[in-house]
Amino acid sequence: MEKSFIIILGYNSSLPFYNHHPTSQILSMKNNLFLIDCGEGTQTQLLKTKIKMNKINNIFISHLHGDHYFGLISILSTYQLLRRNSLLTIYAPKGLKEIIEIHIKWSNSNINYPLRFVVLSSIKQKKIYENKNVKIYTIPLKHKIYTNGFLFKEKKNFKRLKIDKIKKIKEIKIKDYRSIQKGYNYIKKNGTIIPNKYLTYNRIKSLSYAFCSDTKYNPEVVKYLKNVDLLYHETTYLHKYKDLANKRGHSTSINAAKIAKKSNTKKLIIGHFSNRFTNKSMFKKEAKKIFKNTIIPKTLVKYYI
Amino acid sequence: MEKSFIIILGYNSSLPFYNHHPTSQILSMKNNLFLIDCGEGTQTQLLKTKIKMNKINNIFISHLHGDHYFGLISILSTYQLLRRNSLLTIYAPKGLKEIIEIHIKWSNSNINYPLRFVVLSSIKQKKIYENKNVKIYTIPLKHKIYTNGFLFKEKKNFKRLKIDKIKKIKEIKIKDYRSIQKGYNYIKKNGTIIPNKYLTYNRIKSLSYAFCSDTKYNPEVVKYLKNVDLLYHETTYLHKYKDLANKRGHSTSINAAKIAKKSNTKKLIIGHFSNRFTNKSMFKKEAKKIFKNTIIPKTLVKYYI
Numbered sequence: 001m002e003k004s005f006i007i008i009l010g011y012n013s014s015l016p017f018y019n020h021h022p023t024s025q026i027l028s029m030k031n032n033l034f035l036i037d038c039g040e041g042t043q044t045q046l047l048k049t050k051i052k053m054n055k056i057n058n059i060f061i062s063h064l065h066g067d068h069y070f071g072l073i074s075i076l077s078t079y080q081l082l083r084r085n086s087l088l089t090i091y092a093p094k095g096l097k098e099i100i101e102i103h104i105k106w107s108n109s110n111i112n113y114p115l116r117f118v119v120l121s122s123i124k125q126k127k128i129y130e131n132k133n134v135k136i137y138t139i140p141l142k143h144k145i146y147t148n149g150f151l152f153k154e155k156k157n158f159k160r161l162k163i164d165k166i167k168k169i170k171e172i173k174i175k176d177y178r179s180i181q182k183g184y185n186y187i188k189k190n191g192t193i194i195p196n197k198y199l200t201y202n203r204i205k206s207l208s209y210a211f212c213s214d215t216k217y218n219p220e221v222v223k224y225l226k227n228v229d230l231l232y233h234e235t236t237y238l239h240k241y242k243d244l245a246n247k248r249g250h251s252t253s254i255n256a257a258k259i260a261k262k263s264n265t266k267k268l269i270i271g272h273f274s275n276r277f278t279n280k281s282m283f284k285k286e287a288k289k290i291f292k293n294t295i296i297p298k299t300l301v302k303y304y305i
Numbered sequence: 306m307e308k309s310f311i312i313i314l315g316y317n318s319s320l321p322f323y324n325h326h327p328t329s330q331i332l333s334m335k336n337n338l339f340l341i342d343c344g345e346g347t348q349t350q351l352l353k354t355k356i357k358m359n360k361i362n363n364i365f366i367s368h369l370h371g372d373h374y375f376g377l378i379s380i381l382s383t384y385q386l387l388r389r390n391s392l393l394t395i396y397a398p399k400g401l402k403e404i405i406e407i408h409i410k411w412s413n414s415n416i417n418y419p420l421r422f423v424v425l426s427s428i429k430q431k432k433i434y435e436n437k438n439v440k441i442y443t444i445p446l447k448h449k450i451y452t453n454g455f456l457f458k459e460k461k462n463f464k465r466l467k468i469d470k471i472k473k474i475k476e477i478k479i480k481d482y483r484s485i486q487k488g489y490n491y492i493k494k495n496g497t498i499i500p501n502k503y504l505t506y507n508r509i510k511s512l513s514y515a516f517c518s519d520t521k522y523n524p525e526v527v528k529y530l531k532n533v534d535l536l537y538h539e540t541t542y543l544h545k546y547k548d549l550a551n552k553r554g555h556s557t558s559i560n561a562a563k564i565a566k567k568s569n570t571k572k573l574i575i576g577h578f579s580n581r582f583t584n585k586s587m588f589k590k591e592a593k594k595i596f597k598n599t600i601i602p603k604t605l606v607k608y609y610i
Contacts, residue, residue, distance in 0.1 A: 015386050016379070018352045040379045041346050047323045064411045066382045070375075074321070074345045077371045081320050095411030102407050106369045106400030108450045145413045 004029040004154060004207050004305045006230070008297040009045035011271025013236055014067040021299065022067035023213060023272060025232070026051055029152055029305075030133035035059045036150060036211050042071035043078055048300055054084060058129060060136075061092035062213060063147035069096065073103050076111060084113040091118045091128055093146050120148055125224055139224045141215035143249040149212040151224060159183055159200035166199055207305045210265075213272050216246050217255035225263035230305045233259055234272035235283050250274075253283045257290035268294045269303065309334040309459065309512050309610045311535070313602040314350035316576025318541055319372040326604060327372035328518060328577060330537070331356055334457055334610075335438035340364045341455060341516050347376035348383055353605055359389060363434060365441075366397035367518060368452035374401065378408050381416060389418040396423045396433055398451050425453055430529055444529045446520035449554040454517040456529060464488055464505035471504055512610045515570075518577050521551050522560035530568035535610045538564055539577035540588050555579075558588045562595035573599045574608065 005028050010021025022039025026049070033056045035042075046053055053075070061069050069092070079088065090096065097117040104111060118128060120138060129136035132155070139149030158181035166172050166180075171189060180186055183203070186194040210225050213234035225231060236250035245252050251259075253270065260268035268291050273280050280296060287294040297303065310333050315326025327344025331354065338361045340347075351358055358380070366374050374397070384393065395401065402422040409416060423433060425443060434441035437460070444454030463486035471477050471485075476494060485491055488508070491499040515530050518539035530536060541555035550557050556564075558575065565573035573596050578585050585601060592599040602608065 014382070016348050016352060016383060018349075040376065041349060043321050044323075044346060047321060065414075066379055066408070066412060070379050070382075071345070074371055074375050077319070077375075078321060093411075095407075099407050099411060102404050103371070106398075106404060107371060109370075 001031055002028065004209070005302045006209060006232075006305070007049055007051070007302055008232075008269070008271065008299050009042055009049075010039055010299060011273075011297060012039070012067070013272045013274050014065065015275045017275045021045055022070070023062075024071065025211065026056075027152055027209060029207075029209070030154055032131065032134055033057070034136070034152065037062055037068045037213070038070075038072040038075065039067045040070040043075045045300070053078070054082065054086075057086060057088060059088070059090045059092075060150050060211075061090065061096060062141070062149060062211070063143060063145055064093055064095050064099075065145065065214070068214075072096075073100060076100060076115070077107075077109075079113060080109065080111055087114040087116060089116045089118060091120055091150075093148075094119050094121060121146070125151075137224070139210060139212060139221060141212060141221065142218045143214045143216065147214060149210060149215065149221075149224075151208065151210045151228070153208045154206035156206055157204045159196070159203045162199055162201060169194065209305050210263075212259070214250060216249045217242075217251050217258070219259070219262065222259060222262045225259065225265065228263060228265045230267050230269065230303070231260050231263060231265040232269045232271065235270040235287065236272050236274045238277060238282055239286055253286035254290055257287040257294060260287075260291040260294070266293065269297050270294060271297060306336055307333065309514070310607045311514060311537075311610065312354055312356070312607055313537075313574070313576070313604050314347055314354075315344055315604060316578075316602060317344070317372070318577045318579050319370065320580045322580045326350055327375070328367075329376065330516065331361075332457055332514060334512075334514070335459055337436065337439055338362070339441070339457065342367055342373040342518070343375075343377040343380065344372045345375040348380045350605070358383070359387065359391075362391060362393060364393070364395045364397075365455050365516075366395065366401060367446070367454060367516070368448060368450055369398055369400050369404075370450065370519070373519075377401075378405060381405060381420070382412075382414075384418060385414065385416055392419040392421060394421045394423060396425055396455075398453075399424050399426060426451070430456075442529070444515060444517060444526060446517060446526065447523045447554065448519045448521065452519060454515060454520065454526075454529075456513065456515045456533070458513045459511035461511055462509045464501070464508045467504055467506060474499065514610050515568075517564070519555060521554045522547075522556050522563070524564070524567065527564060527567045530564065530570065533568060533570045535572050535574065535608070536565050536568060536570040537574045537576065540575040540592065541577050541579045543582060543587055544591055558591035559595055562592040562599060565592075565596040565599070571598065574602050575599060576602060 009024040012020035023037040024042040025036040027034040137151040141147040233256035237245040239252040239254040314329040317325035328342040329347040330341040332339040442456040446452040538561035540558040542550040544557040544559040
């Protein structure tokens with residue numbers, strides 16, 4: 001199973017900019033593909049990766065500003081043209097369903113694959129997805145309109161068995177393995193306890209990724225981000241524009257770095273830069289003063305969590 | 306004044322394709338800019354030209370299939386962010402206004418510049434625009450949903466004056482020039498008629514451009530296209546798929562070439578190729594059998610009419 005990673009398809013803010021793309025990311029976590037936000041041109045960006053669009057079954061939309069969702073409708077149309085038949089679930093604020101339906105109505109077409117909308121409306125954190133490997137939660141953000149970030153967590157990994165040690169204890173059967181992988185000791189028929197650590201390697205740490213865009217500086221969010229392995233946080237403005245940032249529901253480089261530091265994250269990726277700043281490296285320079293492991297991403301590159 | 310030209314921003318059909326762009330074109334006619342169709346990514350393509358987006362005051366949408374209009378909403382948003390204040394007029398079938406308004410409603414934003422929708426609904430040809438230099442007409446097409454092509458015609462050019470000849474006739478004043486430029490003879494005070502051709506060069510021919518996408522083969526359209534200087538006509542399919550093309554409301558390469566020939570156009574540009582055909586040059590090869598001056602366009606290149 002490939003280690004979990006993200007690919008940033010775009011991290012531009014709302015004004016178009018030559019050769020930049022609005023917000024969209026692909027997260028691969030325990031071999032599940034999640035599409036996070038979907039600015040215009042997302043499907044064209046996807047075509048440049050090796051990601052198979054048809055393997056995406058869950059799309060997460062943070063909020064209904066165009067630079068975060070205008071690319072969605074063409075992806076839904078493409079799925080129809082490609083005769084998708086598997087369920088697609090879209091997690092988004094109220095309104096997106098109505099928008100999609102209006103487009104479909106006027107094009108006199110249909111969506112024949114199962115399409116499910118999960119309407120996000122709570123201002124508290126909610127678990128919105130769970131399968132055997134991954135749990136996903138909203139991160140309530142403070143923006144000009146109702147907005148969520150998303151927290152993606154790998155579930156506890158099974159421990160890897162020390163097969164040589166296990167083979168020595170003849171009475172351990174294959175049906176017993178799962179319990180040992182979960183971390184339980186093995187109790188022999190004669191009552192002897194074989195400690196789990198004798199039978200297994202150390203558990204591989206479960207990873208987590210948090211996506212926070214768009215949001216004003218809000219230290220309350222830190223409680224949702226504690227010890228997250230990788231954090232994407234928007235930095236629309238350099239810090240000298242902190243008042244403007246706050247007024248417009250956005251963060252500065254210093255704001256993002258403070259959130260990263262307080263959250264005890266390992267790595268911070270910044271983006272969503274306003275195009276008024278031509279020298280984007282200034283964002284990194286500012287953020288690094290507070291949080292050293294800050295990067296400006298390259299699009300279409302895999303970042304392992 | 307620059308000679309009229311088109312720039313093709315994209316001519317892909319509905320399925321996305323690496324490094325191709327869905328339908329959109331810019332026409333510059335007598336220094337007026339007209340945007341014709343607006344597939345996803347149109348504004349990004351525009352950024353690659355020297356066209357100033359803010360100089361576009363009229364947008365023409367052929368029909369409400371996504372590959373012809375999904376890029377419009379982000380252009381309208383960008384105009385808002387750039388604080389446009391001049392009138393923008395959109396000529397489109399019924400429905401587009403509703404679609405745009407739903408997007409604006411849910412983003413909790415506004416459009417503060419004057420935005421006018423001209424709803425196209427006639428199945429007969431209509432003149433939809435006229436200024437001092439240009440007239441624009443719909444071209445009723447036959448597609449799966451209500452669709453128009455567009456015919457752009459330069460108005461009659463003023464004749465260029467032979468200044469040396471005019472100077473010899475002292476009584477001709479500057480105020481008389483416009484009448485001579487229009488082609489009238491000059492009548493001297495003594496009653497002598499000075500023939501117009503003595504005072505002016507031959508009139509420069511007024512040019513015309515026709516855009517026909519999407520449409521099934523329909524020879525009736527020829528009456529709208531007579532002697533058009535440049536014709537863009539869709540060719541979604543190679544001719545062996547003519548039945549499928551017809552069923553789906555599209556044309557083949559041979560269909561387009563026949564329309565070009567019957568219309569007595571000078572040049573045919575083809576596009577909107579289905580991505581099932583990897584070798585696009587086959588389209589040109591087929592069309593050229595019927596109509597020699599056929600080209601597959603390069604995007605972002607100026608084609609003078």
